[in-house]
Amino acid sequence: MGRSKTTGNNGTVASSPSPSRSPVAEELPIGPLSIVVPEAEREQVKVNTASLSELKNACDDAIKRYLSRPELFKQNYIHTDVRLGLGWSSVIVAGFTALYGYKVEFEQSKPVIWIGLILYCALSTIQWLYAFFIEKETIFQGKRKTFSRRIVTERISIGSRTVPVKSSIPPAYELQISYVRSSSNGKSLLAKGKTRGSREYNSFFDEQGTMDQQRLEQFVGELVEQTMEGKNS
Structure with missing residues (x-):
């Protein structure tokens, strides 16, 4: 850490610590929101908005494509x-x-x-x-290894479900995300978090059933990055 010099009233020179970046922030791996997905790589997704199963499956598949990009996580197909x-x-x-x-x-x-x-x-x-x-509502399990002065392993698991209609509230898409970041083959825990969030299906689909993939990716990316920071909600 560097020091800056200041002169006191008696003429003596004192040193004070200069600000530096937090080591935790430096070690935080790249998150989904840092990845820009070209529009040319997206295929149009259109479903029947009257079918909740089609809406959920379309969102599940879009999340798998988004998070399994080479820069993010390698999907685990064990289930x-x-x-x-x-x-x-x-x-x-x-x-x-x-x-x-x-x-x-x-x-x-x-x-x-x-x-x-x-x-x-x-x-x-x-x-x-x-x-x-065992599988329950899990739709995605991923793993990533990065090197930042040491080998860091990340594991993420995402579950989804449809929140049914409640009076005048439309059906919603809910995600439950758990995340663990560790080093030394899992012996040293660096971060751990669990996050839950939901958004109404009409936030991601228009009246014709066309998906707004960018909006869905923004929703998922925000939840994942909150979990990566060790937040619980």
Whole structure:
């Protein structure tokens, strides 16, 4: 830290510390609002405004595209992979069981058919339990590693849901964001935050159902950067 010299009434020279930038601010990684997305890279998104599921899915997909840009986070597909693995496994079991029952006489095939039926029910149940208790409302999980005098790892998780109509208030899109920034392979916690925010769907879509992607990105970017600063709301 530098020092500036001042002369007192008695002629002596005193030194006082000069202002310097906060080390925390210097280490804060780049946030979404610092990324400028060219309009040419955006494809028009148009949905049926009468369908809440279409509105939510369109917003979810736009957020994934925005936050998974090379400058931001690398998306983690663990939830999708698990659900696809369980789903395909149940389909394979069902197909094999049906084929075996078709090729082999009924009485002889009953033990295998029962095993196949039990496996199919078990896999379908596990898939449902995973989606309900583990994946929940998660739409995006991302990770980023940066180097600023040390290796810093960031992890972000975003969940979304539709807030239903309440009297005269239109349906809204709500996000829940959690964020952790650490170093030394997670041993040193640098920042941690959780943020929640919502905005009415008509803030992002016009009457024809065309999405204002820039406005949605601004909304998401502000929430993410608040969370990156360690704020909780």
